[in-house]
Amino acid sequence: MSRFSRLLQSGGPFLGLLLVCGLFALTEEREFIFTGGNLKNILTQTVIVAVGALGMTLIIVGGGIDLSVGSVVAFTGVLGARLLVAGWPLWPTVAMVLSVASGIGLINGTIIAGFRMMPFIVTLGMMGVVRGGAKWLGDNATINVPPTSGVGILMARVDPGQFWPLPVGVWILLSLAVVMGLLLRRTVFGRQVFAVGANELAARYSGVRVAIVKTATYGVAGLLFGLAGLLQMSRLTQGDPTVAVGLELDIIAAVVIGGASLSGGAGSISGSMIGALIMALLRNGTNQLGWQTYTQEVIIGVVIVLAVGLDKWRQSRGRH
DSSP, X not given: OOHXXXXXXXXXXXXXXXXXXXXXXXXXXXXXXXXXXXXHHHHHHHHHHHHXXXXXHHHHHTTOOOSOHHHHHHHHHHHHHHXXXXXXXXXXXXXXXXXHHHHHHXXXXXXXXXXXXXXXXXXXXXXXXXXHHHHHHTTTSOEEOOGGGSGGGGSOXXXXXXXXXXXXXXXXXXXXXXXHHHHHHHSHHHHHHHHHHHOHHHHHHTTOOHHHHHHHHHHHHHHHHHHHHHHHHHHHTEEOTTTTTTHHHHHHHHHHHTTOOTTSSOOOHHHHHHHHHHHHHHHHHHHHTTOOHHHHHHHHHHHHHHHHHHHHXXXXXXXX
């Protein structure tokens, strides 16, 4: 890979963020977009996608994909709300929800690694199974979380007109980003994930237990998807089986915009976090400008295509 390609991969997401900020700074609504209260709102909106992107980065770096993340977020939100309504204390509820979410990821990983099936097909099927499970568990209705449960504090915006204090969920995200960055870059497991994504056959010949690495990758990602579901439930103060439809596209887009390669073997936690922030800023800024929802979807779609095209261009440059 050339020096320019390496620079583009490492600094591209940050330059993209500066470009988006610069474009919105030229609009008349800049005095509303860049206020402390709205920046807090953008960070709050980033949390759900960014936590999901932590897990998706791990999967994509390992050469996989997971289309079931939106359904898992909905299912875990409904499950958490159901348990809280049934009288479960907060922390046992959190433990149960995260265990179930991680179990869903382990099932995906076991099928993909054990039967050598395409991640796209397996997780597409799981997307339908889990979404149906969420509707069954919620009886096709939302479940309101009891105000006394305490879960609402995770995403509560105290003093919404000011930047400080930030919601607890933002600090959880930042802490997890540090942990996942260290896991991916500073541990044997992280190096094995990169090796499997770059060249699975070579990794197997090098002694990497590919099936275990893949299964563990989906299990860890599932746990993070479950946490995203809990944070979504905290933000809405209810479990909704119809929520997070299409969330997987935003999460995958954030990871790809952040410099990860859909072919595997490349990506970073910091890049994915910036990608998630770019997605949230685009949605918030276009809302401030009064643009229609379909216009926002077109913009996001174009950004995804450009990001994937940039990834392909980087790969072609790396081969020369």
